[in-house]
Amino acid sequence: MTLIRKPLSRRSVLRAGAAGGALLATPTLLTSRAWAQGYLNEPTGSTVTLGFNVPQTGPYADEGADELRAYELAVEHLNGEGDGGMLGTFSSKALKGNGILGKKVEYVTGDTQTKSDAARASAKSMIEKDGAIMITGGSSSGVAVAVQALCQEAGVIFMAGLTHSNDTTGKDKRANGFRHFFNSYMSGAALAPVLKNAYGADRKAYHLTADYNWGYTTEQAVRESTEALGWDTVETVKTPLAATDFSAYITPVLQSDADVLVLNHYGGNMVNSLTNAVQFGLRDKVVNGKNFEIIVPLYSRLMAKGAGANVKGIFGSTNWHWSLQDEGSKAFVRSFGQKYGFPPSQAAHTCYVQALLYADACERAGTFNPCGVVEALEGFEFDGLGNGPTLYRAEDHQCFKDVLVVKGKENPSSEFDLLEIVEVTPVEQVTYAPDHPQFAGGALGSCNSGA
Amino acid sequence: MFGLDKKDTSLFFLVVVLVALAPFLLNPFPENSELAQFNAGYPDLMQRFLIFGIFAIGFNILFGLTGYLSFGHAAFLGVGSYAGVWMMKLLTMNVIPAIFMSVVFAGLFSLLVGYISLRRSGIYFSILTLAFAQMSFSLAYSVLTPITAGETGLQLALDDPRIIGVSAVDGSIPAANLFGLPMRESFELAMGGWLFTFNAGYYLCAVVMLAAFYVAIRIFRSPFGMMLRAVKSNQQRMNFTGVNSKPYTLAAFVISGMYAGLAGGLMVAMDPLAGAERMQWTASGEVVLMTILGGAGTLIGPVLGAGFIKYFENIFSKINDNVLYEWFSALPDGLADVLVFVIHPFIGKGWHLTLGIMFMLIVIFLPGGIMEGIERLGRLFSRKKKSETPSRAAPAPAE
Numbered sequence: 001m002t003l004i005r006k007p008l009s010r011r012s013v014l015r016a017g018a019a020g021g022a023l024l025a026t027p028t029l030l031t032s033r034a035w036a037q038g039y040l041n042e043p044t045g046s047t048v049t050l051g052f053n054v055p056q057t058g059p060y061a062d063e064g065a066d067e068l069r070a071y072e073l074a075v076e077h078l079n080g081e082g083d084g085g086m087l088g089t090f091s092s093k094a095l096k097g098n099g100i101l102g103k104k105v106e107y108v109t110g111d112t113q114t115k116s117d118a119a120r121a122s123a124k125s126m127i128e129k130d131g132a133i134m135i136t137g138g139s140s141s142g143v144a145v146a147v148q149a150l151c152q153e154a155g156v157i158f159m160a161g162l163t164h165s166n167d168t169t170g171k172d173k174r175a176n177g178f179r180h181f182f183n184s185y186m187s188g189a190a191l192a193p194v195l196k197n198a199y200g201a202d203r204k205a206y207h208l209t210a211d212y213n214w215g216y217t218t219e220q221a222v223r224e225s226t227e228a229l230g231w232d233t234v235e236t237v238k239t240p241l242a243a244t245d246f247s248a249y250i251t252p253v254l255q256s257d258a259d260v261l262v263l264n265h266y267g268g269n270m271v272n273s274l275t276n277a278v279q280f281g282l283r284d285k286v287v288n289g290k291n292f293e294i295i296v297p298l299y300s301r302l303m304a305k306g307a308g309a310n311v312k313g314i315f316g317s318t319n320w321h322w323s324l325q326d327e328g329s330k331a332f333v334r335s336f337g338q339k340y341g342f343p344p345s346q347a348a349h350t351c352y353v354q355a356l357l358y359a360d361a362c363e364r365a366g367t368f369n370p371c372g373v374v375e376a377l378e379g380f381e382f383d384g385l386g387n388g389p390t391l392y393r394a395e396d397h398q399c400f401k402d403v404l405v406v407k408g409k410e411n412p413s414s415e416f417d418l419l420e421i422v423e424v425t426p427v428e429q430v431t432y433a434p435d436h437p438q439f440a441g442g443a444l445g446s447c448n449s450g451a
Numbered sequence: 452m453f454g455l456d457k458k459d460t461s462l463f464f465l466v467v468v469l470v471a472l473a474p475f476l477l478n479p480f481p482e483n484s485e486l487a488q489f490n491a492g493y494p495d496l497m498q499r500f501l502i503f504g505i506f507a508i509g510f511n512i513l514f515g516l517t518g519y520l521s522f523g524h525a526a527f528l529g530v531g532s533y534a535g536v537w538m539m540k541l542l543t544m545n546v547i548p549a550i551f552m553s554v555v556f557a558g559l560f561s562l563l564v565g566y567i568s569l570r571r572s573g574i575y576f577s578i579l580t581l582a583f584a585q586m587s588f589s590l591a592y593s594v595l596t597p598i599t600a601g602e603t604g605l606q607l608a609l610d611d612p613r614i615i616g617v618s619a620v621d622g623s624i625p626a627a628n629l630f631g632l633p634m635r636e637s638f639e640l641a642m643g644g645w646l647f648t649f650n651a652g653y654y655l656c657a658v659v660m661l662a663a664f665y666v667a668i669r670i671f672r673s674p675f676g677m678m679l680r681a682v683k684s685n686q687q688r689m690n691f692t693g694v695n696s697k698p699y700t701l702a703a704f705v706i707s708g709m710y711a712g713l714a715g716g717l718m719v720a721m722d723p724l725a726g727a728e729r730m731q732w733t734a735s736g737e738v739v740l741m742t743i744l745g746g747a748g749t750l751i752g753p754v755l756g757a758g759f760i761k762y763f764e765n766i767f768s769k770i771n772d773n774v775l776y777e778w779f780s781a782l783p784d785g786l787a788d789v790l791v792f793v794i795h796p797f798i799g800k801g802w803h804l805t806l807g808i809m810f811m812l813i814v815i816f817l818p819g820g821i822m823e824g825i826e827r828l829g830r831l832f833s834r835k836k837k838s839e840t841p842s843r844a845a846p847a848p849a850e
Binding site for chain 2: 056057061108109110111115116117118120121122124125128129140141142145146149150152153154165167171172175211212213214216238240241441442443445446448
């Protein structure tokens, strides 16, 4: 019987429709994820999907945009396009520029809005809708911790972007989550000796701390390591995260007998508080016979740009800087500069490296299975990615590498050349025991592959 | 049926059918087609549609009926979420205690806020509620860090006690479940090029949302609802006739606070984390937008508004330039570049802009929200000619 006779009659159209409907309604495949696949979102085609979850709106949108650029560059390099960037300098040679495990790398992007809820919604849609096998990105510890927990529950790998709070690999660590970026403790440990050399062992510090989780851990880290040197902490004051005018907090500093001001602020907060402090003439003051000094524990180029001339001579720490002269950094800066026309930020660097490390771990494990990847990354030692020899510690999934102590440049030659490296603090000096009090509590648990 | 008149019964059944078949309806495009980008039929978003639907229904009980514009409803959602996560930390991963306690705590908190705020009306009421919500947000973000975990958001840990449950299952935090049925459990049905996902959590949300919707219909049609409408049309006159309107407005406030708590509890049941941003004024503003967009004072409008906003937030924010280039790959290069350049501001991080434009258009041309649009369409195609319309006109105040 032919279903459709010409000319079309009402009856034949109906018949064809019914037949088509019946065909569609026949379930060709009935699956429940639990048993159909070895693990969640197993890539079965010729491509593999990664999820890049970065802040595209909100206070850290600049960092997010730079992170996204780095990810796009990483995908190019992984797929064998462009000049290969750090693939050439990476100590592990498992990556061949033919995607990951022979599958072409594709990606989806999302907006975290620097809000835990929005970030999780975006990550969930990547996992549930787009079938992403790995989520990476983020520019705030709150978001990193929230998305890390989500990835653990769902059963995919999370490669943290810019997150500096101790908790990410401390009390909130998860088996499926990995952090390449350094943390508050490392900032404190790296800064302290430099501060001692520059400002002496007899100083009185006044802390202004952003009133949220990252602020607390940074204040604690800097306080503990400077107090170990013999510094006094005069006072610690918490400032609201949404504050834009810090003059009310700076005035009491003038009246105290402190001779150092520590600004545990990041992003726009730091730009505003530092500007206020300089406007109040703190840097020209002499207290206890010593010059008044200001310290910013976590620096970024984007912040230095925002604060302009005020950063000159101010110490801080950073994870990476584009002026580093090792082969890895040079290769990365070259390919990033060629593509975008300006040097990458530390956020871009850590995200690029995380993408490469994930891809490499898959290659070495021979699978995308999160548990295999976790095994491949734990205790992995590598070099050539810009920070010197680095270890991904198995106990807390934190990278251990040299930390840079930087200073605002006195005579910047361009709008990107704002920081100069004062010292590269060797990794031994910033290493701590996994059960260090600042990281106490929490447990990795076991890896989850979502099966 | 169920104490509803014929029209409400058919509306209710329409909603039941829509909700039950949402996994099909929201995935109209085959998995591998370019348009799959616009599919919304994945569990997380479908759950969000329903949860924010509940939130908006509850908000509408207060705003739509009494006309009191609360700008702090997100605080109740947040309190509910925190209560829910704490239940999961202390008692069990079963979602029932979490949802129940969310409603209770949100109810208590809204009683406190309502008792104070309802002393004033109009803009003063809005400002009071806004102040309370911002205060709750700030407290949760910093001072109450031991209870709320501050910026990080309150989440489960492996060493939580979970007295009547288990702390950990083979080194992992147990999944949120309903008497053993994990909320994350999904059943996938592939038909031709289509892939439909049926998620346990979604259907739990569906049942709760339908119950909430049913209760809302009953409230709308009850003498109590009539009193609330009277408050909206002229509270002073009501007071002059000797009726004390305060208990009614307070009851409406607490009920809508409990709806918000229920939404918060469900959010936690679907995704066990509570962040302080849930209480921020933007979140409170969002539910106002949802209600106005959908149609304040209508039964189903707020749910549509919630769906509309969540769809934009989750779908449009994920379209990036690469996706655009794929769509336009058939066009000549120059033309594709121009098109991408034109569309670029409206997608990805520009989703707020798109949403804002849509909101303006709807509020300007359809002051009654999406519901008014649907009604106009209905009138356009209805067989009954305009004979009915005059009777639908709003009753003019008898001044």
